[in-house]
Amino acid sequence: MSGENTLTPTEKFNLISRNLQEVLGEDKLKEILTKKDLSLYWGTATTGRPHVAYFVPMSKIGDFLRAGCEVTILFADLHAYLDNMKAPWELLSLRTDYYEAVIKAMLKSIGVPLEKLKFVRGTDYELSKEYTLDVYKLSSLITEHDAKKAGAEVVKQVDHPLLSGLLYPGLQALDEEYLKVDAQFGGIDQRKIFTFAEKYLPQLGYQKRIHLMNPMVPGLTGGKMSSSEEDSKIDLLDAPAVVKKKLKKAFCEPGNIQDNGVLAFVKHVLLPIYKSEKGFVIPRNEKNGGDITYQTYEELEQAFAKQDLHPADLKGAVEIYINQLLEPIRKTFEEPKLKKLAESAYPTKKTKQEAVADVITPSKLDIRIGKIVEVSKHPEADSLYVEKIDLGEEQPRTIVSGLVNYVPIEEMQDRMVLVLCNLKAAKMRGIESQGMVLCASQEEPKAVEPLQPPANAKPGERVIVENYQDGEPDAVLNPKKKVWEKLQVDLKTSSDLIAQWQGNNLITLSDGGLITCKSLKNVPIK
CATH class of the missing domain: 2.40.50.140 (Nucleic acid-binding proteins)
Structure with missing residues (x-):
């Protein structure tokens, strides 16, 4: 980021920790901030196409960068293959290129400078002699029970798991050491992998890292927003008409604030990005009382719970804000080179392996x-x-x-x-x-x-x-x-x-x- 960061350690801590569900190593985090800027990484397996839920970690990455953190985004291409081959080997490189282009476009669309951000591919270092030797060392320490337990929320669970899925948590733990960071950021669904890393890295002589965890944000259908469930997510390249259609079908029951993906998206993405001195504006017809503005999420949630705010009005506002987020991304991917990349990374025609599975x-x-x-x-x-x-x-x-x-x-x-x-x-x-x-x-x-x-x-x-x-x-x-x-x-x-x-x-x-x-x-x- 350009210019020197003038925030105090306390202000940096508040910015880093806001809206997180849990921080493991809070005291260590505060101590580091009194001495230097925090270095951290966020990893994403390059499997399905990124969707609007990726704005949840992106808005936090924006917080980290504004707090002066040195942020590494790891494209976990090797992990993507190891997790029951969710990404075919021949598409790994293309999908990693697509993820990098999309994430840069997302961060630019929310006004995040990229100077202190770097991108790394897992295969850049995970195939090295040193890393491979550490994998073997870990395999001599980790029990099958611990490996399965650590990956329970992340790796696809089957009765007879492939060995690759059991390796997954150990590789993610080693990434912390090989990326030389102070902390790892992820969703609360990663917690078991994080505590697994805290247990096993010291046994290899490596230090225990800080772990920062986002809450899990429900998808539009009420459950987890998933790349594999078309109606549960809005793709970053969806046209405005498709956004309208998917939001219309989204779960947003009057007065119900539980498992409400529309409300959750407002809290974790739209309000942190768009809230200004004007507040968060809900456009409404004059006959319904005219536009209404909320300064905080708590005000908005309370109004929805009391049914003072109608789901249709909330969805209408969210549609406007989401399209504002997506429009610059859509324009970026109108470039012939990026359009071709999107088509190649996610071909309509299935690979032989995917076709057999279907x-x-x-x-x-x-x-x-x-x-x-x-x-x-x-x-x-x-x-x-x-x-x-x-x-x-x-x-x-x-x-x-x-x-x-x-x-x-x-x-x-x-x-x-x-x-x-x-x-x-x-x-x-x-x-x-x-x-x-x-x-x-x-x-x-x-x-x-x-x-x-x-x-x-x-x-x-x-x-x-x-x-x-x-x-x-x-x-x-x-x-x-x-x-x-x-x-x-x-x-x-x-x-x-x-x-x-x-x-x-x-x-x-x-x-x-x-x-x-x-x-x-x-x-x-x-």
Whole structure:
């Protein structure tokens, strides 16, 4: 930044820490500020396209730079590949170039000078001999339990994780040392990685760093703003009409200030950027009282909670402010070179690896043999059983089934069944069901029969569709892609009472034993 920073250490601390959810090492931070400017880094894995939620860390980076901090932005390209290959290797360099161009445009759009900011790629130093040796040293200290726990909020969790995902937290810890910073900045979802770094870096003889954590800001649909959920985020290159459409669908219930992504965006991005002596202006029709101005977020939130501020008026103001933020970015990316970069880094045509992952085949289903070890009627629903089913796991799963009118309770106890285990858990009249018992189902006359495993089947044994044994099941079937619904239409019993998918038999993985039905022929399985 041009010119000498004249802020006092206290003023710098207040600017650095405002709107953060937590600071680990606050005393050390204050001590450093009495002696010199703080050096810190923020890392981002170069996976999906950055969206407007990136203005949350960018506005804090603006605070850091105004406080005189030396800020490094790390493009964690190697991490992006290691996290279940979210970024294909052949696109890593292009996506890193795209991220750098976008982030520079974002910072310029909010008036942040870039003189004390530098950009580093993980692959610039993470492939060095020294770094690699430290990775091996860390691997001799870290337990699998600690590695999984540290990455629980950040790395995609699956039943059988790849080794790359277990390495991820250790690499992020080492980045602090190799970037020679005083502190690391990230979201509160990074907290377990930060405490992991504080535990293990000293064991390599490296110092413990300060950790600065932003709160998690809900997306427009109420949950986390995600690159993979189109309606939950506004892309930085979205046209004004698209911004309007997405904000119209955003979750913003009258009077509700919880999980409200629109309010959260105002608090963490728009107010810090746009609030001036004029305050934060909400344009309104004269018949609705005319424009209204708020000097603080607390005033705005209180007005919304009391329903003095209508969601439509709030969304209208946010739309104006977001488009002011995005307009210079859109113009920057009208340059032919950057337009081509955006198209190359995020091609419409999927890579071979991505295309294979998107093909919906029965190998995505996690079907297992289960044994009902306990069964009772649902206390709130006469037609439902609540079953405890042994699926070869540490504890039996609770599963709710609508079988009361079709199978007597005494026939359910100790019965062997087939269970679809990777449906998203759902509450059924107040009790969470962690799977579904697969049954043959006939409409006229109405009849339902649980499928029958082979006589020698054991709890936990996997069931597959013949000729579709390649590939691991999804951890959880994506309800938005309707994976189960698309596969279920081709699940039927044959005229020989054999369970099939598109004419291919359902069999046990261990010995190819057939899955059958007692009496219902040529009917759907669901």
